[in-house]
Amino acid sequence: xxxxxxxxxxxxxxxxxxxxxxxxxxxxxxxxxxxxxxxxxxxxxxxxxxxxxxxxxxxxxxxxxxxxxxxxxxxxxxxxxxxxxxxxxxxxxxxxxxxxxxxxxxxxxxxxxxxxxxxxxxxxxxxxxxxxxxxxxxxxxxxxxxxxxxxxxxxxxxxxxxxxxx
Amino acid sequence: xxxxxxxxxxxxxxxxxxxxxxxxxxxxxxxxxxxxxxxxxxxxxxxxxxxxxxxxxxxxxxxxxxxxxxxxxxxxxxxxxxxxxxxxxxxxxxxxxxxxxxx
Amino acid sequence: xxxxxxxxxxxxxxxxxxxxxxxxxxxxxxxxxxxxxxxxxxxxxxxxxxxxxxxxxxxxxxxxxxxxxxxxxxxxxxxxxxxxxxxxxxxxxxxxxxxxxxxxxxxxxxxxxxxxxxxxxxxxxxxxxxxxxxxxxxxxxxxxxxxxxxxxxxxxxxxxxxxxxxxxxxxxxxxxxxxxxxxxxxxxxxxxxxxxxxxxxxxxxxxxxxxxxxxxxxxxxxxxxxxxxxxxxxxxxxxxxxxxxxxxxxxxxxxxxxxxxxxxxxxxxxxxxxxxxxxxxxxxxxxxxxxxxxxxxxxxxxxxxxxxxxxxxxxxxxxxxxxxxxxxxxxxxxxxxxxxxxxxxxxxxxxxxxxxxxxxxxxxxxxxxxxxxxxxxxxxxxxxxxxxxxxxxx
Numbered sequence: 001x002x003x004x005x006x007x008x009x010x011x012x013x014x015x016x017x018x019x020x021x022x023x024x025x026x027x028x029x030x031x032x033x034x035x036x037x038x039x040x041x042x043x044x045x046x047x048x049x050x051x052x053x054x055x056x057x058x059x060x061x062x063x064x065x066x067x068x069x070x071x072x073x074x075x076x077x078x079x080x081x082x083x084x085x086x087x088x089x090x091x092x093x094x095x096x097x098x099x100x101x102x103x104x105x106x107x108x109x110x111x112x113x114x115x116x117x118x119x120x121x122x123x124x125x126x127x128x129x130x131x132x133x134x135x136x137x138x139x140x141x142x143x144x145x146x147x148x149x150x151x152x153x154x155x156x157x158x159x160x161x162x163x164x165x166x
Numbered sequence: 167x168x169x170x171x172x173x174x175x176x177x178x179x180x181x182x183x184x185x186x187x188x189x190x191x192x193x194x195x196x197x198x199x200x201x202x203x204x205x206x207x208x209x210x211x212x213x214x215x216x217x218x219x220x221x222x223x224x225x226x227x228x229x230x231x232x233x234x235x236x237x238x239x240x241x242x243x244x245x246x247x248x249x250x251x252x253x254x255x256x257x258x259x260x261x262x263x264x265x266x267x268x269x
Numbered sequence: 270x271x272x273x274x275x276x277x278x279x280x281x282x283x284x285x286x287x288x289x290x291x292x293x294x295x296x297x298x299x300x301x302x303x304x305x306x307x308x309x310x311x312x313x314x315x316x317x318x319x320x321x322x323x324x325x326x327x328x329x330x331x332x333x334x335x336x337x338x339x340x341x342x343x344x345x346x347x348x349x350x351x352x353x354x355x356x357x358x359x360x361x362x363x364x365x366x367x368x369x370x371x372x373x374x375x376x377x378x379x380x381x382x383x384x385x386x387x388x389x390x391x392x393x394x395x396x397x398x399x400x401x402x403x404x405x406x407x408x409x410x411x412x413x414x415x416x417x418x419x420x421x422x423x424x425x426x427x428x429x430x431x432x433x434x435x436x437x438x439x440x441x442x443x444x445x446x447x448x449x450x451x452x453x454x455x456x457x458x459x460x461x462x463x464x465x466x467x468x469x470x471x472x473x474x475x476x477x478x479x480x481x482x483x484x485x486x487x488x489x490x491x492x493x494x495x496x497x498x499x500x501x502x503x504x505x506x507x508x509x510x511x512x513x514x515x516x517x518x519x520x521x522x523x524x525x526x527x528x529x530x531x532x533x534x535x536x537x538x539x540x541x542x543x544x545x546x547x548x549x550x551x552x553x554x555x556x557x558x559x560x561x562x563x564x565x566x567x568x569x570x571x572x573x574x575x576x577x578x579x580x581x582x583x584x585x586x587x588x589x590x591x592x593x594x595x596x597x598x599x600x601x602x603x604x605x606x607x608x609x610x611x612x613x614x615x616x617x618x619x620x621x622x623x624x625x626x627x628x629x630x631x632x633x634x635x636x637x638x639x640x641x642x643x644x645x646x647x648x649x650x651x652x653x654x655x656x657x658x659x660x661x662x663x
């Protein structure tokens with residue numbers, strides 16, 4: 001439990017909690033990018049440089065931008081929202097709190113977590129690339145297929161059908 | 167309290183925050199974002215277990231996280247496209263008002 | 270004699286270690302980091318001031334006027350006058366603006382722009398941090414700029430700001446893909462994401478000819494694509510639609526004034542210089558001298574000379590080319606640059622596996638020239654190119 005971990009953890013939790021609680025949806029996404037950046041910093045702290053930088057690139061650079069675009073496309077000006085939370089917010093909050101309680105209890109009572117930090121493994125990007133090309137080549141190919149399918153699928157779903165009939 | 171425990175507790179907390187958001191928000195986009203947050207907390211677990219695990223040289227945790235980030239990106243794109251299509255259909259992203267789904 | 274040149278080359282490194290000798294051992298990593306960061310934070314804004322003068326002077330020459338010529342010799346103190354002006358101006362924030370986001374946008378932009386310099390080697394042993402995934406770090410930081418542009422455009426609550434931000438984000442996302450793909454060829458060839466390793470890979474000469482990646486078929490095409498995409502990424506003319514003065518005033522930072530406006534200006538130039546620095550690292554041999562007999566000149570001098578040459582290229586293009594239209598911009602990105610970058614990766618692979626010699630050159634040149642010609646013919650086919658005819662009111 002170092003000071004840097006505590007600061008990053010606090011930042012991440014504050015960002016994500018604000019993202020789930022703020023009124024303005026764009027503010028939520030901006031707060032969320034803070035949380036994502038905090039998680040990326042935690043990855044860097046754990047020595048996973050490649051994953052941390054990929055996290056920033058994908059979440060801050062792409063997902064957040066996509067989300068704000070979607071929010072602005074679906075926002076109706078002058079629409080007075082009664083509440084940002086749905087009508088069953090009590091049940092949802094209770095479920096989430098219960099899940100956290102169970103997980104925290106499991107973590108606190110587990111004996112597997114009392115480990116010392118092993119020495120920093122030597123993970124270069126080259127090793128990750130080698131692993132991706134040899135041992136994990138099939139998942140990588142499937143990943144590429146999935147991303148292509150998702151790209152085409154997203155365009156087809158979001159395309160305005162009225163344009164075609166005109 | 168060991169450091170691994172700290173990471174796991176943080177990850178559980180992030181998961182709970184994401185779950186709370188996904189279950190309580192009215193805006194469909196924010197619900198999707200809550201789901202993304204839950205995926206992220208799972209990634210944090212992968213990386214923490216990789217770092218504290220017995221064989222970090224095998225890179226399994228890192229690979230899981232990389233593939234998971236890729237899948238999350240695909241999920242966000244398709245999810246937002248579905249929300250846009252639903253918005254075009256019903257004129258709202260408010261989940262309480264989207265109650266006309268029938269078999 | 271050579272000893273003197275080596276010391277001159279390493280003078281900044283030597284000074285840094287001399288300074289570190291005064292602090293206790295426990296503080297040395299922290300002080301070392303602070304010294305490096307302070308150097309970057311002072312050196313590049315100073316260069317930015319010089320570049321603004323250079324740009325105004327150069328554009329003035331191209332347009333048959335003098336440019337700034339009042340403050341100091343040949344207007345050289347104009348940037349200082351500009352800085353004083355923007356510092357003393359009133360900071361106006363629109364009443365309807367989202368104050369917190371409005372304030373954070375320029376701060377985030379400048380922070381991201383400065384962070385990018387952490388992985389650019391400006392000379393031998395002169396890099397802030399030699400990351401194992403340096404190139405990835407550069408692009409990850411670059412993607413944060415999009416977010417700050419969105420924040421600026423959205424928080425101003427002005428339609429011009431929002432239009433400019435939307436244009437800028439669409440353009441940046443479209444051109445970020447070719448920017449990354451164009452640099453992938455270098456990573457394939459160098460076998461590393463570390464910027465220092467990439468520069469070292471380009472060291473050495475055949476005769477007097479340097480082993481820079483730009484002097485290979487795939488490297489040349491990669492460099493051209495990288496520079497085009499870099500022009501679009503930094504919103505420079507002819508891709509300056511997001512801030513076209515005559516269309517949407519100044520785009521996403523129209524509602525900023527005084528020092529915050531200056532920060533946007535600074536962030537934009539820092540971004541342009543960082544991307545140029547990355548182009549130098551990836552394709553132009555980094556801090557290496559172009560000829561072996563010039564290697565006695567210190568490495569950082571070469572880096573900054575190359576940087577100024579690339580910036581002069583940007584200024585020249587700005588002075589000569591008209592602005593594109595939005596659909597032309599998008600078509601160019603998706604129908605020419607992106608497929609070309611993908612073809613280029615194939616060529617780099619062929620180059621890697623063919624034995625060195627003349628046939629390899631011929632095959633690779635043919636392989637990059639054919640798609641280039643076909644794609645440009647495809648782009649041209651849709652348009653009727655003819656002399657414009659004007660109709661005047663009678």
